[in-house]
Amino acid sequence: MGRDAVAVETVGAVLAGLEPKKMPVMQEFVKRGLGEGDIENIKILGTCFESLKEEIITAKKTQKKMRTQARALGPQTWGGKSYHAFESLIQGGFFKLPNKRTRKDVAKALEARGLSTEGREQKIANSLSRRVKKGVLKSAKGPDGWVYWTE
Secondary structure (H helix, E strand, O other): OOOOHHHHHHHHHHHOOOOHHHOHHHHHHHHOOOOOOOHHHOOOOOOOHHHHHHHHHHHHHHHHHHHHHHHHHOOOOOOHHHHHHHHHHHHOOOOEOOOOEEHHHHHHHHHHOOOOOOOOHHHHHHHHHHHHHOOOOEEEEEOOEEEEEEO
16 A cells, blocks of 8 residues: 555565566556656555565465465365265266266266255366266267266
């Protein structure tokens, strides 16, 4: 927060790891005399600027670590419980021919296993699609929508 919007943006840019002097819009604001764009000329009150920079560096490292861990886990649906429920359906023969299951059939089976599916139709579709891509399930578009099975 500040009286000089250009200075506020400059501080934000520096904290984000950007160089305001390389930002054409910021330089245009400075050129037009709309505010201060040099971090060295900006007085920051209320907190230590260096401690803010350290907090942001720490947060970026934490965020990077979390992204790396998420990638290692692979694609996730709406939680581990749903993953296990899908695997249980597959292993238990729910999709075994002659059964060809619709997304609604799958939602009912997940509900029967205590997993709420309300508002998660797209997640169910995505989970089924991933298993088709991996070759775990087969699929075809039928008159009532997509159907899924194993042989």
